[in-house]
């Protein structure tokens with residue numbers, strides 16, 4: 001791995017093409033039980049450009065009432081499907097954390113989608129890292145520091161790359177500036193998927 005900053009480990013090409021195809025099939029299967037939903041900003045209700053779903057015992061949702069983890073899909077009311085085996089294996093190999101993840105958030109970007117700079121702090125267990133797997137179009141990923149005004153750097157996340165945020169990097173600001181057109185043929189229409197594995201609740 002490449003250490004981009006303390007606590008931030010980058011694994012370019014972590015998943016080979018057959019593993020990317022297998023993970024994509026598993027995500028498509030999961031979206032049959034838990035369709036992509038449109039998250040909305042708290043208070044304003046403005047729609048995100050990214051669509052989402054989840055796997056695992058809880059999933060991250062956002063609507064007018066706020067951000068939270070919950071055990072059911074916001075539209076269907078059904079349980080989230082299981083976390084794909086390939087994603088669980090990546091967590092075991094990369095997280096260094098002795099318990100399985102509670103949640104796998106799946107972000108789907110169409111060509112023009114982006115994600116503004118934010119921190120991930122809706123998890124109770126901040127001692128666990130977040131493991132991210134990218135599929136499809138290359139994304140320009142931007143990350144800064146603990147203060148919103150700290151200087152930022154960017155790195156391209158390509159199909160098959162993994163990136164792990166733990167320790168001093170767990171609460172850094174980060175976002176997706178844009179996708180790079182025609183950068184992958186894994187997904188149709190220049191789309192991108194990102195899976196983030198998270199331990200939400202402290203282990204008993």
Ligand code: MD3
Pocket residue numbers: 105107115120130132139141163165169170171172174175176194196
């Ligand atoms: C840094 N997703 O889902 S993955 C998110 O590509 C999110 O969809 C982006 O930011 C995406 O919250 C970026 C890289 C990532 C994921 C989680 C992090 C970076 C992180 C948690 C803490 C710090």
Ligand code: FE
Pocket residue numbers: 118119120174
């Ligand atoms: Fe995030």
